[in-house]
Amino acid sequence: MPLVEFAGARFAPPGGRALVDGLTLAVAEGETLALIGPSGAGKTTALKLVNALLMPTGGEVRVGGRATTAWDPIQLRRRTGWVIQEVGLFPHLTVEQNVALVPELEGWPTPRIGARVEEMLALVGLPAAEYRTRRPHELSGGQRQRVGVARALAADPPLLLLDEPFGALDPITRRGLQREFRALQTRLRKTAVFVTHDLREATLVADRLALLADGRLIALGTPAELAASPEPAVRSFLEAGA
Amino acid sequence: MTAEIVRATGQHLVLVLVSIGVATAVGVPLGIALTRRPAWQRLVLGSAAIVQTVPSLALFGLLISTGLGIGNATAIVALTLYALLPILRNTVTGIAGVDPAVREAGRGMGMTDRQLLWRVELPLAASVILAGVRVATVVGIGVATIAPAIGAGGLGVFIFRGLHVLDNATILAGAVPAALLAVAADASLGAVERRLAPPR
Numbered sequence: 001m002p003l004v005e006f007a008g009a010r011f012a013p014p015g016g017r018a019l020v021d022g023l024t025l026a027v028a029e030g031e032t033l034a035l036i037g038p039s040g041a042g043k044t045t046a047l048k049l050v051n052a053l054l055m056p057t058g059g060e061v062r063v064g065g066r067a068t069t070a071w072d073p074i075q076l077r078r079r080t081g082w083v084i085q086e087v088g089l090f091p092h093l094t095v096e097q098n099v100a101l102v103p104e105l106e107g108w109p110t111p112r113i114g115a116r117v118e119e120m121l122a123l124v125g126l127p128a129a130e131y132r133t134r135r136p137h138e139l140s141g142g143q144r145q146r147v148g149v150a151r152a153l154a155a156d157p158p159l160l161l162l163d164e165p166f167g168a169l170d171p172i173t174r175r176g177l178q179r180e181f182r183a184l185q186t187r188l189r190k191t192a193v194f195v196t197h198d199l200r201e202a203t204l205v206a207d208r209l210a211l212l213a214d215g216r217l218i219a220l221g222t223p224a225e226l227a228a229s230p231e232p233a234v235r236s237f238l239e240a241g242a
Numbered sequence: 243m244t245a246e247i248v249r250a251t252g253q254h255l256v257l258v259l260v261s262i263g264v265a266t267a268v269g270v271p272l273g274i275a276l277t278r279r280p281a282w283q284r285l286v287l288g289s290a291a292i293v294q295t296v297p298s299l300a301l302f303g304l305l306i307s308t309g310l311g312i313g314n315a316t317a318i319v320a321l322t323l324y325a326l327l328p329i330l331r332n333t334v335t336g337i338a339g340v341d342p343a344v345r346e347a348g349r350g351m352g353m354t355d356r357q358l359l360w361r362v363e364l365p366l367a368a369s370v371i372l373a374g375v376r377v378a379t380v381v382g383i384g385v386a387t388i389a390p391a392i393g394a395g396g397l398g399v400f401i402f403r404g405l406h407v408l409d410n411a412t413i414l415a416g417a418v419p420a421a422l423l424a425v426a427a428d429a430s431l432g433a434v435e436r437r438l439a440p441p442r
Binding site for chain 1: 341343344346347348349350351352353354357361362365366440441
């Protein structure tokens with residue numbers, strides 16, 4: 001069963017043009033799907049429809065078979081890891097407090113939270129002994145993004161949403177994190193929706209790509225299928241990105 | 243004389259502390275409410291700004307004419323009204339100044355509005371809010387020196403008395419401690435403010 005389904009989903013802000021328009025798309029359990037397309041294609045909007053930061057103004061988005069409008073948004077978001085380009089680490093909290101946040105909100109017992117923080121930091125390559133008491137401003141951009149991933153995974157959500165997670169990093173750090181993300185995913189097998197405008201990144205991290213333009217889905221398939229597509233809209237994006 | 247100065251300093255502090263306390267207890271929650279209802283900001287901040295423009299002696303006079311009479315209570319009401327604007331404005335500015343990415347990350351992680359306020363917005367806005375309290379306190383210490391004009395106590399008693407009998411020493415007995423209080427309040431609250439400022 002797909003974990004995430006867009007069923008003719010549409011989103012238009014009050015009085016504005018539709019940012020996502022008639023999107024129909026399913027993300028299978030354990031799959032990493034990349035939403036690609038130029039800026040303004042509606043990728044971030046589509047992502048926010050999944051964790052109910054936005055509600056569809058038409059159609060439906062279902063998570064675990066239930067429409068986002070029927071979920072308690074707080075519950076839905078606690079079961080969904082969320083990683084954004086700006087990272088959004090809390091600057092007044094330590095690395096440990098940042099990673100511990102959702103488990104803490106969920107009322108996990110303290111020893112379990114401590115163990116989990118250690119495990120998550122190890123997973124993203126930041127030994128807890130060295131990093132747990134640091135604050136975000138004492139970390140490099142790449143390290144901050146690792147903490148962002150650790151934080152998103154902390155409460156073991158079945159679903160991960162990533163919005164240009166490596167977009168603000170230098171190319172070398174970025175390549176490294178893309179590979180690590182892929183490696184992490186082969187181990188964890190989380191269902192993930194990964195927004196990026198970078199075709200190479202999408203090809204590296206995702207099982208399937210969904211190409212959006214002007215809020216509509218114009219192509220969907222494996223990286224190889226997309227590369228072989230004769231569609232002019234697909235060709236123009238691929239060639240512009242190459 | 244020294245004992246009298248100490249007592250007047252105590253009265254002065256009480257006037258300022260009570261009014262700043264009330265203004266903070268009203269201004270911070272009201273400021274938070276305004277960040278949730280931005281449409282009301284103009285009206286509320288505008289009203290507070292108008293109060294701020296009334297000359298202090300005139301405000302004291304106005305309050306007497308509303309039936310509050312003379313004395314410490316009236317002075318405290320006036321000082322509270324003066325303190326409200328900086329505290330309100332800084333609460334609104336401080337919370338509005340929280341990085342939208344941080345706020346969105348919190349919402350996306352499933353924080354309720356209340357959790358976002360207590361765990362993210364208020365800690366990150368604390369130094370800005372405290373800056374408002376600091377400005378209000380320093381201004382309040384100054385304005386409180388004219389409170390004796392409406393029968394309240396405080397260090398202004400010496401200033402008015404000294405002016406009356408043209409005695410510089412008596413004027414200074416009120417003015418110097420008042421100035422020192424203002425400097426001390428500014429420095430100590432400024433130090434706390436720097437400690438609360440989120441690292442960048």
